[in-house]
Amino acid sequence: MKTHHRLALGTCIALLVQPIAYSAPSPMHDMARKPVAPAASTSQWHNVTTRSKVMSIAFEGHYLWLGLSPSSTFPKGGVIRHDLNTEKDFDLYTIQNTHGGLMSEGVYKVAIDKKGNKWFATYGGGLAKFDGKTWTNYTAEGYGPPAPNAWKSYPEGAGLGDMWAYDIAFDKTGTMWVATWKGASRMNRDNTFTTYATKDGLADKWVYALGIDSHGTYWFGTEGGVSRYDGKSWKSYTHKDGLGADLKEAIPGNPHHGQAAHHADPKKSNLASNPNYVMSLAIDRRDNKWFGTWGSGLSRFDGKKWKTYTTHDGLAGNFIFALALDKKGVLWAGTNGGVSRFDGKNWKSYTRKDGLMDDFVYSIGVDKDNNKWFGTRTGVSKLSQD
Numbered sequence: 025m026k027t028h029h030r031l032a033l034g035t036c037i038a039l040l041v042q043p044i045a046y047s048a049p050s051p052m053h054d055m056a057r058k059p060v061a062p063a064a065s066t067s068q069w070h071n072v073t074t075r076s077k078v079m080s081i082a083f084e085g086h087y088l089w090l091g092l093s094p095s096s097t098f099p100k101g102g103v104i105r106h107d108l109n110t111e112k113d114f115d116l117y118t119i120q121n122t123h124g125g126l127m128s129e130g131v132y133k134v135a136i137d138k139k140g141n142k143w144f145a146t147y148g149g150g151l152a153k154f155d156g157k158t159w160t161n162y163t164a165e166g167y168g169p170p171a172p173n174a175w176k177s178y179p180e181g182a183g184l185g186d187m188w189a190y191d192i193a194f195d196k197t198g199t200m201w202v203a204t205w206k207g208a209s210r211m212n213r214d215n216t217f218t219t220y221a222t223k224d225g226l227a228d229k230w231v232y233a234l235g236i237d238s239h240g241t242y243w244f245g246t247e248g249g250v251s252r253y254d255g256k257s258w259k260s261y262t263h264k265d266g267l268g269a270d271l272k273e274a275i276p277g278n279p280h281h282g283q284a285a286h287h288a289d290p291k292k293s294n295l296a297s298n299p300n301y302v303m304s305l306a307i308d309r310r311d312n313k314w315f316g317t318w319g320s321g322l323s324r325f326d327g328k329k330w331k332t333y334t335t336h337d338g339l340a341g342n343f344i345f346a347l348a349l350d351k352k353g354v355l356w357a358g359t360n361g362g363v364s365r366f367d368g369k370n371w372k373s374y375t376r377k378d379g380l381m382d383d384f385v386y387s388i389g390v391d392k393d394n395n396k397w398f399g400t401r402t403g404v405s406k407l408s409q410d
Contacts, residue, residue, distance in 0.1 A: 069379030070406040076101050078399025081389030082134040084142075088397070091131035091144065091387075095401055101129035103144060108391075117154075124170030125159025126152055135192035135200075143200070145189035151202060163187060167215055178216060185209040185219035193234035201242065203231040208244055225258025227251045233305035235313065243313055245302030250315055250325075266330025268299020268320035273342055294318055297342065306347035306355065314355060316344025322357055338371030340364045340383070346399075348388035356396060358385030363398050374407070381405040 075098035080091030086108045092101040103126065106114040119126050128149025135143045144152040150163040160169055164183040168175035185204035193201045200211040207221035208231050221229045228248025235243040242253045249262035261267055274296045294301060297319030304316035313325045321334035322344050334342050341361030348356050355366040362375035363385045374380050380398065387399030396407040 068407065068409050070408070071379075071381045072404040072406070074104070074403040077386055077401050078404050079130070079132045079386050080134040081387045081397050081399050081404070082136055082142075083389060083391050084136050084140070088389075088391075089134045089136075089142065090399065090404065091134040093130040093132065093147065099129070101131060102126060103131055103134065122154075122159055122170070125154065125161070127161060127170075132190050133192045135194070137194060137200070138198055143192050145192050145202060146187075147189075148187050150184055150187045151189055151192075162211075162215070162217075176215075181219075182216040184217050185221070190232045191234045193236055195236050195242075196240060201234050203234050203244070205230050207231060208234065208242075220253070225251060225253065225260070227260040227262065227300075232303050233315075235305040235307045237307050237311050237313070239311075243305060243307070245305045245315055247298075247301050249300045250302055250313075261325070261330075263299040263320075266325070266332070267302075267315065267323050268317045269332045269334050269342075270299070271297045271320050271334065271342055273297045273319045304344050304347040304358075306349055308349055308355060309353050314347055316347050316357060317342075319343050322347075333366075333371070335361070338364065338373065340373035340375065345384070345386045346388045348390055348396075350390045350396060351394040356388050356390075358388050358398060360384055363388070363396075379405070 074090070074092060075095065076092040077095045078090050079093045082089040088106045088108055090104040092104065094101050102116060102118040104114055104116055117126060119129065126144065126146065126149065128146035130147030131144050132147055133145035137143065140156070142154045146152065150161060153160040153162070158169060161167060162184050164185070164187060166175045166177040166183065184202065185208070186206035188205040189202050191203035195201070202209045202211070207219040207226060207229050209217040209219040211217055220226055226244060226246060227250065228246035230247040231244050232247070233245030237243065240255070244251045249260050250267060251258060251260045299317055299320035301318035302315045303318055306314045308314065315323045315325070317323065319342050321332045321342050322339060323330055323332045333339055339357065339359060340363060341359030343360040344357050346358035350356060357364045357366070360383070362373050362380055362383045364371050364373040375383050381404065382400035382402050384401045385398045389397040391397065398405045398407070
């Protein structure tokens with residue numbers, strides 16, 4: 025079930041057409057607690073207000089899909105589908121109007137498979153699939169539609185790794201992989217999952233990012249480093265190998281997804297830079313692997329050597345929440361200080377001063393016309409040029 029809207033989450037979404045009032049930037053510590061007003065739309069930039077954080081962006085023909093998560097100022101999330109052939113009409117999917125099809129307000133990844141099924145990795149609500157009519161939930165315990173007595177229970181250890189899921193990737197065979205807080209889960213043909221964790225070779229069981237290179241090798245960004253799996257053997261890389269920079273940078277208010285003692289583990293903290301904490305991953309046309317870290321910059325690995333870029337090199341920020349490659353092979357990085365592009369030689373950054381809606385950029389999408397879309401704390405910015 026869906027709800028047809030012209031007002032987004034209780035406020036105007038005014039997709040791509042309505043300018044938004046601009047105000048001067050606030051100090052960083054104020055921005056972390058309360059997002060400031062976004063920049064105005066311009067001929068190059070178009071801004072979309074959601075009030076919720078936009079954690080994922082996906083395209084399906086002329087439809088734009090947004091995965092939302094509650095923000096510090098607005099406690100609602102869900103999924104938005106917008107028809108890009110219209111100006112304002114869109115569909116909003118929530119826990120309530122899907123009747124449990126979505127089991128969490130936080131949707132961290134939207135992915136679309138070859139059959140057109142939409143998959144949603146959620147924060148605490150497992151994995152959800154929507155085929156356009158029917159919802160199916162996948163959890164650690166079982167799967168099925170959100171209806172009484174409709175679920176099938178998994179054998180022990182055959183379910184989704186964890187209810188907290190962050191990323192989704194499909195390999196060349198169409199097999200789906202899901203990044204969770206208890207390992208990387210591969211979906212099998214019978215709807216069960218095989219989950220790989222530290223005992224198998226992962227650097228850390230908390231997995232945030234997935235990637236598959238041209239050779240079919242799987243790459244995993246975890247909270248303890250990077251791991252690769254070629255289908256037979258595992259190898260991991262950490263700061264000792266060259267991952268991340270030696271920085272001591274804290275992010276006021278920690279506006280992404282963590283807290284001082286997260287995962288209910290007092291030994292784990294993400295309030296300051298951690299070169300082994302990998303949040304984002306991209307693989308370019310030359311098979312270079314790019315890893316965005318938690319406050320320690322952006323690292324490139326060519327298979328032999330590591331190189332890390334930070335704000336000293338031109339990055340907008342050192343917390344790299346999102347990575348994407350556009351149609352021309354240009355790399356884009358969403359950071360805590362704006363969005364940056366790298367053409368292989370030079371960095372160029374954009375902030376609120378240029379027209380970006382907000383300087384915390386959590387997701388990046390590239391449409392068929394090579395327009396770039398950036399998900400922020402308060403909505404989406406579309407960059408029509410560059």
